[in-house]
Amino acid sequence: MSQRRPAAPKKLLTGLIGAPIAHSASPAMHEHAAEALGLRGHYQLIEVAGADATGLRMMLEGVRRLGFAGVNVTFPYKEAVVPLLDELAPAAASMGAVNTVVVRDGRLIGHNTDTTGFARAVAPLLGPSGNAVAVIGAGGVGKAIAFALANSAVTDIRIFDSEPARAANLASLLQKHSGVVATTDLDEALRGATGLVNATPVGMLPNRDTPVPPEKLHDRMWVADAVYSPLITPLLSAARAKGARIMTGRELAIYQAADAFELFTGLAPSTDVMGEAFDGVMAARSATYHAA
Numbered sequence: 064m065s066q067r068r069p070a071a072p073k074k075l076l077t078g079l080i081g082a083p084i085a086h087s088a089s090p091a092m093h094e095h096a097a098e099a100l101g102l103r104g105h106y107q108l109i110e111v112a113g114a115d116a117t118g119l120r121m122m123l124e125g126v127r128r129l130g131f132a133g134v135n136v137t138f139p140y141k142e143a144v145v146p147l148l149d150e151l152a153p154a155a156a157s158m159g160a161v162n163t164v165v166v167r168d169g170r171l172i173g174h175n176t177d178t179t180g181f182a183r184a185v186a187p188l189l190g191p192s193g194n195a196v197a198v199i200g201a202g203g204v205g206k207a208i209a210f211a212l213a214n215s216a217v218t219d220i221r222i223f224d225s226e227p228a229r230a231a232n233l234a235s236l237l238q239k240h241s242g243v244v245a246t247t248d249l250d251e252a253l254r255g256a257t258g259l260v261n262a263t264p265v266g267m268l269p270n271r272d273t274p275v276p277p278e279k280l281h282d283r284m285w286v287a288d289a290v291y292s293p294l295i296t297p298l299l300s301a302a303r304a305k306g307a308r309i310m311t312g313r314e315l316a317i318y319q320a321a322d323a324f325e326l327f328t329g330l331a332p333s334t335d336v337m338g339e340a341f342d343g344v345m346a347a348r349s350a351t352y353h354a355a
Contacts, residue, residue: 318334
């Protein structure tokens with residue numbers, strides 16, 4: 064008598080919209096997390112550079128119709144997708160930035176797990192009170208990070224962006240939180256700061272620049288970078304040389320992915336499994352880089 068074959072694992076289709084994203088560790092993290100939960104997951108990279116609203120709408124319509132549980136959204140579309148969605152979670156609506164789109168009953172619902180992910184990642188660096196943090200960059204990820212810091216009771220947040228209007232707009236979104244200011248002067252943003260966060264793509268390969276000159280860093284501050292390709296960016300390398308505590312983009316990447324996975328599936332993934340997958344991607348990339 065033949066044995067019954069085990070039921071095929073449930074399929075899970077998710078993905079990422081952005082550009083450039085070939086370096087992303089998200090496919091490995093999501094697919095390994097799905098496998099650990101008995102799901103057959105596929106995470107599709109949807110890389111389209113320079114998409115306008117019409118192009119983004121077409122991609123999102125495909126997500127709606129092709130069986131996706133949802134998609135993540137990254138640079139440069141975290142703000143551009145907002146008006147194209149059917150509904151926004153309150154936190155995403157308040158900041159005007161989305162990194163996770165969930166498909167529910169044919170509707171596209173926007174969330175922001177960069178905020179929850181960064182809050183979890185940065186918690187060990189924050190003191191009990193009196194934190195002064197400079198946030199460099201006021202785009203999609205900068206918004207999420209600033210909101211996370213404000214909701215973490217950071218008392219002094221200085222926002223700097225190469226486009227001053229973006230910094231001013233972000234500060235206005237956080238006006239109910241006292242101590243949030245926009246500045247057009249990087250030195251002013253850094254003066255007396257106990258923490259610094261790079262929320263720009265500066266330093267992401269192949270770029271090897273730093274958003275803050277090394278001479279402005281010191282050992283009385285912590286420095287975090289949202290970029291994780293490479294893991295040690297030029298900014299973090301300079302900060303470490305100055306004796307500052309550093310936080311790579313690893314924890315943000317893992318925690319935002321875990322929160323997005325739970326929104327897609329209703330299941331809490333293992334952050335250990337996701338972390339192992341992330342580390343595997345980074346190790347393979349490092350080996351390839353050094354062999355080149």
